[in-house]
Amino acid sequence: MLWSLLFITLIGRSTQQDPGCSPGWETIKLDDKVAFQSSVYTANGVNYTSDRALDRNNATCSDTLNEPITWWTVDLLGLYEISCITIYNVNQYNIDLRGAQILIGNSSERNAANTTECTTINTTTSGENNTFNCENGTKWGRYVTVYKNTSGLVILCEVTMKGRKKEPFKLIKENKTWEDALYHCREEHMDLVSILDKETQGWVGLEAQKADTPFVWLGLQYICGFDFWIWVNDQCVFFDQWAPDETRTAVCGTSAAMNTSGNHLWYKKSVYDKYNFICAV
Numbered sequence: 113m114l115w116s117l118l119f120i121t122l123i124g125r126s127t128q129q130d131p132g133c134s135p136g137w138e139t140i141k142l143d144d145k146v147a148f149q150s151s152v153y154t155a156n157g158v159n160y161t162s163d164r165a166l167d168r169n170n171a172t173c174s175d176t177l178n179e180p181i182t183w184w185t186v187d188l189l190g191l192y193e194i195s196c197i198t199i200y201n202v203n204q205y206n207i208d209l210r211g212a213q214i215l216i217g218n219s220s221e222r223n224a225a226n227t228t229e230c231t232t233i234n235t236t237t238s239g240e241n242n243t244f245n246c247e248n249g250t251k252w253g254r255y256v257t258v259y260k261n262t263s264g265l266v267i268l269c270e271v272t273m274k275g276r277k278k279e280p281f282k283l284i285k286e287n288k289t290w291e292d293a294l295y296h297c298r299e300e301h302m303d304l305v306s307i308l309d310k311e312t313q314g315w316v317g318l319e320a321q322k323a324d325t326p327f328v329w330l331g332l333q334y335i336c337g338f339d340f341w342i343w344v345n346d347q348c349v350f351f352d353q354w355a356p357d358e359t360r361t362a363v364c365g366t367s368a369a370m371n372t373s374g375n376h377l378w379y380k381k382s383v384y385d386k387y388n389f390i391c392a393v
């Protein structure tokens with residue numbers, strides 16, 4: 113059994129040119145995602161914009177200016193477990209991504225503190241598909257970046273990636289009072305959502321945008337006898353996103369709801385109001 117597995121692995125390695133992704137991962141749909149890059153090269157009236165790496169046309173490429181640090185980033189608009197990235201480039205003298213890093217992060221910032229490295233590109237990417245598997249296993253994040261800190265260009269003709277979407281939070285498009293929302297989340301999922309940091313605020317905001325009510329309930333409740341706000345997971349409020357004119361003190365029977373548009377600020381609302389809500393799943 114063990115030997116035959118090993119045998120299959122060896123055959124697989126020796127017959128494939130592009131080792132590809134580990135099997136079992138879905139191709140992430142990218143043409144509805146948003147890309148950015150450090151700068152945009154323009155020639156003959158063509159802007160070599162970042163989206164050209166995602167347009168499923170391997171003849172159109174994105175291209176940055178030649179600068180000391182250059183990068184290209186795609187925002188997957190959700191949390192993904194990423195297994196591998198495939199890059200195709202045309203065969204052209206100034207394309208060399210060797211030494212560039214593939215970074216995965218939860219914020220659009222590209223510094224070491226906010227990203228984890230998937231792998232470093234160690235082959236030329238010209239003229240053929242090259243697949244880069246994340247070293248040491250899959251990585252989780254929302255932003256995938258090709259980051260080059262040696263002067264030159266980042267040119268990408270086609271980028272594809274495999275992984276799977278992770279949904280830590282789920283919008284429930286039903287109009288319920290705060291308590292009914294809480295019961296629903298606890299019965300069907302884990303709990304009404306608690307937002308303890310900026311990153312979670314970002315994920316919940318993305319879900320909230322799909323709501324059909326102007327606000328969505330959060331798991332933040334006012335304990336009026338004690339003039340005290342507390343998350344349903346028993347955490348105190350260290351991170352907050354109150355709208356500027358919301359005072360901390362409230363009347364009894366108040367909970368917090370997030371504006372479904374704009375910066376997704378928090379508002380105090382009567383627990384009897386009926387809104388869509390977001391569960392932690």
Ligand SMILES: *[C@@H]1O[C@H](CO)[C@@H](O)[C@H](O)[C@H]1NC(C)=O
Pocket residue numbers: 154157158159
């Ligand atoms: C290229 O970008 C410039 C500056 O953003 C813009 O003015 C121009 O219309 C763009 N050209 C094309 C063909 O999109």
Ligand SMILES: *[C@@H]1O[C@H](CO)[C@@H](O)[C@H](O)[C@H]1NC(C)=O
Pocket residue numbers: 191216217218226227228252253254
């Ligand atoms: C991004 O957030 C998810 C969920 O909170 C976490 O599992 C993952 O490790 C984070 N990724 C990075 C690069 O910090």
Ligand SMILES: *[C@@H]1O[C@H](CO)[C@@H](O)[C@H](O)[C@H]1NC(C)=O
Pocket residue numbers: 219220221225226310311
């Ligand atoms: C990036 O990392 C720094 C240092 O850990 C942190 O203070 C900052 O809030 C992070 N930025 C985002 C957008 O998460």
Ligand SMILES: *[C@@H]1O[C@H](CO)[C@@H](O)[C@H](O)[C@H]1NC(C)=O
Pocket residue numbers: 229230231232247248
């Ligand atoms: C993978 O793990 C090895 C050993 O712990 C480490 O040296 C290497 O830097 C890791 N690679 C990445 C991309 O995290």
Ligand SMILES: *[C@@H]1O[C@H](CO)[C@@H](O)[C@H](O)[C@H]1NC(C)=O
Pocket residue numbers: 234235247
């Ligand atoms: C590139 O890195 C991968 C993974 O670390 C390794 O398997 C491969 O042999 C390297 N290729 C070259 C040309 O160094």
Ligand SMILES: *[C@@H]1O[C@H](CO)[C@@H](O)[C@H](O)[C@H]1NC(C)=O
Pocket residue numbers: 170171200239240241
């Ligand atoms: C590039 O696109 C052409 C036309 O669709 C296709 O024939 C060719 O195989 C593609 N090349 C790669 C490496 O995917």
Ligand SMILES: *[C@@H]1O[C@H](CO)[C@@H](O)[C@H](O)[C@H]1NC(C)=O
Pocket residue numbers: 198200241272
């Ligand atoms: C290169 O990868 C793209 C996207 O995964 C795929 O459509 C294309 O067929 C691949 N080309 C070759 C020659 O394998």
Ligand SMILES: *[C@@H]1O[C@H](CO)[C@@H](O)[C@H](O)[C@H]1NC(C)=O
Pocket residue numbers: 213261262
């Ligand atoms: C470029 O990135 C590599 C890999 O992370 C790092 O070792 C090196 O110090 C960086 N160089 C500069 C100039 O920041």
Ligand SMILES: *[C@@H]1O[C@H](CO)[C@@H](O)[C@H](O)[C@H]1NC(C)=O
Pocket residue numbers: 285286287324325326
């Ligand atoms: C919830 O209320 C909104 C208006 O606030 C309405 O547009 C929507 O249809 C309602 N949804 C359900 C499932 O009743």
Ligand SMILES: *[C@@H]1O[C@H](CO)[C@@H](O)[C@H](O)[C@H]1NC(C)=O
Pocket residue numbers: 371372373374375
């Ligand atoms: C919700 O946010 C939008 C966009 O920023 C803003 O126009 C609207 O006034 C906010 N709702 C409330 C009740 O403040």
